[in-house]
Amino acid sequence: MTAPLTRAASWGRNGDRGPHSAIDDSARPQGTERPSAMTSVAMTQARHTRDRRRRMTLRGLANLMVGGLVIVLAVMAIIGTMMLNGIRDVEESWNAYDLGAATKSDALSELRSYLGAGGVVDLFHEYQVQGPRGARAEVERAVGLARANLETYRYTTTTSAEEERAITAISDTLDAVITRLPQIEAGHAANQYTHILLRDTAVDFSPTVEALRLLDGQLSRDRASLGATNRAVIDRQQRILAVGGGVAAVMLLVLAVFLVVVTHRRVLVPLARLMEESRRLARRQLDQPFVWTRRDELGQLGRTLEDSRSALAALFSAIDEKTQRLTDSEQRYAMAAAATNDGLWDWDSVRGNGYASPRLHQMLGLTDGALNSFERFLSVIHPDDVERVRQQWRDVTNDCGRNGFELEFRFRQPDGGEGWMLTRSVVQRDEQGHAIRIVGSSTDITRRKAAEQALIHQATHDYLTGLPNRAFLIDWLRAAMEGDRAERHGIALLFLDLDGFKVINDSLGHAVGDRLLIAVADRISAHLAAGEFAVRLGGDEFVVVTHGEEAALAGAERLEQALTTPFRIDEMELRTSTSIGVAIDDGLASDPVSLLRDADIALYRAKEHGRARTEVFTAALRDAILIRHRLQNDLTRAIEEREVFLLYQPIVSLADGRLTGFEALVRWRHPELGLIGPDRFIPIAEETGQILPLGRFVLEEAVRNLTRWRADTGLPLSVNVNLSARQMWDAGYVDDMLAWLRGTGCAGLKIEVTESMTMTDPDRALAILGRFHDLGIPLCMDDFGTGYSSLSYLGRFPFDVLKIDKSFVRDLAPESDRARLVRGIVNLAHDLGLDVVGEGVETDAEQALLNTLGCDYAQGYRFARPLSLEDANGWVERARPPTPAENSLQT
Missing domain, CATH: 3.30.70.270 (Reverse transcriptase/Diguanylate cyclase domain)
Incomplete structure (x- = not known):
């Protein structure tokens, strides 16, 4: 075991060691001697302290060189700016001169043409001698054009005093010409002799000639002056370029020499030393310390190498201890792998071998040691999942960004059945990102999968x-x-x-x-x-x-x-x-x-x-349904915004043709789909319940207009309002409607219901219709003959009017079965005390036959189509009986 070297003191602020800089001999590895270089450390540090303080860091040197380069670039930029400004001045002066000179030259040329041959001089002389009709206007026109070109010359650029005198001379000559014109005209009118007229009206044009010559010469002098000025500017720019370029070149040369010298002394030499000490570190020659006193970045790197040397010495001391702990850890891992319920495995891709725990062998029904390769593991996986597992293994091995995987797959159980396994892994990679080791665990999830499949089946x-x-x-x-x-x-x-x-x-x-x-x-x-x-x-x-x-x-x-x-x-x-x-x-x-x-x-x-x-x-069916859906969505808004409105179809007496009332018919003018008939939106309103607010709107609108008509005319007019099945079977709606009618008044209102509605629930229908009858509202049975009503029920209901459906009236012919049927319906209705209205009357023949059969009233296109409120007002006005005052006027 090699003990680490212990540093007894830290580096001071200026790089010197503290008073306790000696290395503890008790911490020195056995078998090594105290390095002799340590005796000269303090002397060496003292010798370089003053130099170290005077030296700059590499960053400071870099900043200094960058500053020098910036100064050189600034000098060059200033020279370039001065050159550009000079060139721009020359260019602007030439452009200004070219524009002014061209304009002046054109104006001067035009001025000559209007003054010379065929111009003011000739026209004036011709007018003096002959005085032709209209010649004075020609002279005045030529003078005007000459003046215009003279003004153009004057205001193109700034004119000199000499040019101003020439312009004034020409202008005075033109003024003299204009002044003589009335005198010439008077002389010709008095038949004055020509030589006398020429003498008295003579104009001296010589100043004008001299002035034109002077203006021509001025253009040439201006060009020569501008050329001289620009040549002086160009000479000055050449001197600036020569002097400035030389200064910049010298500065660049000095900067390059300085860079080479400093780079060699401050970078290359220290780098060579660092490389040598790095080799010593790589060879583990850790007995000699690395002494660096420099304060720049390379000195800091050298001191970092010294720290690394000390750390490596300590690291080698700890390796043996960690090796022992690793041995103990491996023993504990083996015991844990034997005790866990999961199968553990470890694959070393560098050596090409692996380890599988006894539990994993047991799960797969294999003897210990049989799972010795990845291909052997694949052999027990379900054939449909083998390629998926193989691809997952390839992906985690080749993809440097993946640190592991989690995968579920099927495997063959020891009893021959099919099981499910969950495998998780962690990947260890080298510095290049190559997988060098893959470690994982495998869990038998067969029961969990069975529960999941049961839940999925229940959910689907x-x-x-x-x-x-x-x-x-x-x-x-x-x-x-x-x-x-x-x-x-x-x-x-x-x-x-x-x-x-x-x-x-x-x-x-x-x-x-x-x-x-x-x-x-x-x-x-x-x-x-x-x-x-x-x-x-x-x-x-x-x-x-x-x-x-x-x-x-x-x-x-x-x-x-x-x-x-x-x-x-x-x-x-x-x-x-x-x-x-x-x-x-x-x-x-x-x-x-x-x-x-x-x-x-x-x-x-x-x-x-x-x-x-x-x-x-079909697509047409979709369109129809979509339109129906749109109508359903738009209907409520249409009721609120009064897009729905009423038409009124007249009901007339067949006996005398007088107007007796109207049937209120609802229509819808959609802002995008146009006019929509009730056959399209009434069924939708019935299904959705929107018929309730729609029906209330129809009722209130019809009653309001009916009340006005009866008050204005005094006629007992009536208005028929249809009551739908949804309205009639809604008890709350019927209560509200009857309460409103009771409070508003319902004189002239008639309620129409179809016979099929009454037969759905006759007893309930009888009770509801009885409430309307008790309020004094006449009831009409609409579309009689199209349903399945019993004649016995017809006598029970409190109807006042029976309306024959238009299917019986259409193409009605005398002595036909349909005519006999209509006669029977009319007679039956009269016997029950009901008035009869024929619907859908379109021809005179149908009107006459219905009258012959005893029908009381009729409505249809024969009399009028459904009318707007304005047209209905006209019908009412025509039906109104005349007042006594109107009778007296007619008498």
């Missing part, structure tokens, strides 16, 4: 029928849709719903209903083709998954027929049928829920069209 299967449930179907569809689009194309869903199951479940009890569902599930499963499977969504809803349109339609037909056969439950024979909606994935469905929704839409259409049938989903 229906507890009653044992079929897969909705969660299973969604997961299966999602996995299928995440694959290749071509492979998923053609997945088909058959959405089945039992017709009449609710009646059986409510009447015979849930126990019978559950047994019926089990029998239905068994029968569906028995009629599945290869590759198909069934799912129970809940209640009496099932889904069959198949592929392709042909297979889907064949399966739907097969299941329809199979489910029509009666079921035997507790000696009872139960009959049912099924409605089926089919949706086929065309590769465009966004998710499983969308495809399932499409099948549900098709099922809804099948039930809507009479049940016990199959409907295939």
Whole structure:
């Protein structure tokens, strides 16, 4: 055992050792002598203390050299800036001169042309001699153009005093020309002799000629002056470049020499010493201390080597102790491995051998020592999991970023059964990231897996029928849709719903209903083709998954027929049928829920069209359902924002054609879909309950307008308002409506109900309609003849009006069976004391025949289509009897 060297004192602030710098001989390894170099340590340190204080650190030297380089670069930058500024001044002066000189030259050239031949001089002389008509305007125009070019010359650049005198001379000449023009015109008018006129109106153009010559010479002088100035600037820049470049070159040379000398003395020599001491450290020559007195970074590195030497000496002393502790630890590990319930293993990838605990051998049914290689371990793993385990091993071995893995796989149990094992591992790597050792544990999780599988089955299967449930179907569809689009194309869903199951479940009890569902599930499963499977969504809803349109339609037909056969439950024979909606994935469905929704839409259409049938989903069907859904969402807003409104169809007396009232009809003007008829949104309102606020709006609007019409005209007009089934069977709604009518007044209001509504629950309908009758509100039976009413019930209900459905009136012909039927209905109604209204009258023949058959009133396109409120006001106004004042005016 080698004892560590002990440092008795720490380094002082300036690198000197303290007063207790001697090394403790008791801590020195046996067999070594005290190094003789230690006797000269203090003397050496004292000798270098003064030099050490005067020396700079490497960082300081680096900063100094960087500062010198910055100064050189700054000098060069200043020289470059001065050069650029000089060049820019020359360029700007030439540009300014070129622009001004070009403009002045052009202006001077134009000025000559307007003054010279064909210009002011010639035109003025011609006007003096001949005085042609319009010549004065030509002279004035030429003078104006000359003045314009003269001003352009003046204001292009700053002009000299000499140029100003020339410009003034030309301007004075032009002023003289303009001044003479009236005199010339007067002379010609007085027929004055030409030579006298020339003498009296003469203008001296010689100053103008001299001025033009002077301006031409000025341009040349300006160019010569600018050239001389720029040559002086260029000479100055050349001197700056020569002097500044020389200074910069000298500074760079000095800096380079300084860098070479300092690098050799302050870096290369100390580095050579550090390398030698590092070799001594690598050879474990730890008896000689490393003495470094320098205060720069290399000195700090040398002192770090000394610390490392001391630490290594202590480390070697501790190795033997740790070796003993490691031996004890291995013994404890062996005892723990024998006692633990997990199997332990250790693989040394460098030596290519491994260790497996007895417990791991026992778990795999192998004798001790049989598990001597990785391939032997793979031989007991389930064939379907072998490649996965092998790939995991490769990944953790080759991927430097992975420190282990956790993996579950199946293995062969000693009794021949199949078990599950959980293996965890930790990887040890070398400096290059190579796996040199992998250690892990393996746990038998067979029981836990069995419990998990049971829970998964419960979560994905229906507890009653044992079929897969909705969660299973969604997961299966999602996995299928995440694959290749071509492979998923053609997945088909058959959405089945039992017709009449609710009646059986409510009447015979849930126990019978559950047994019926089990029998239905068994029968569906028995009629599945290869590759198909069934799912129970809940209640009496099932889904069959198949592929392709042909297979889907064949399966739907097969299941329809199979489910029509009666079921035997507790000696009872139960009959049912099924409605089926089919949706086929065309590769465009966004998710499983969308495809399932499409099948549900098709099922809804099948039930809507009479049940016990199959409907295939189409894009048009989706659009229709989406529009229906949108109307459902928008209807409440439409009522609140008054997008719904009333139309009024007149009801007239067949005897004299007078207006007796209207039927209020509701319409909806959607802001995007346009005008929507009641046949589209009334059924939606009935289903969702929105018919209640909608009906209240219709009632209040109709009563308000009716009250105004009766007050304005004094006529006993009426308005018919339809009462839907949902409104009539809602006791609270009826109470509120009757209370409102009682407080508002209901004179002229008539309530219409269909005969099919009264036959749903006759006794209850009789009680409700009786409350309206007691309030004095006449009742109309609408669409008579289209339902299944009994004539005996017709006499029991307190109806006041019977409306014949338009199907009896359309194409009505004399002496036809339909005419005899209508005559019988009219006579029956009259015998019961009811008024009769014929609906849907469109022709004069239908009107005349209904009148002949004894019908009292009629409405239809023959008289008017449903009218807006404004048009209805016009009808009411025309029906109003004239006042006495109006009668007197007519008389």
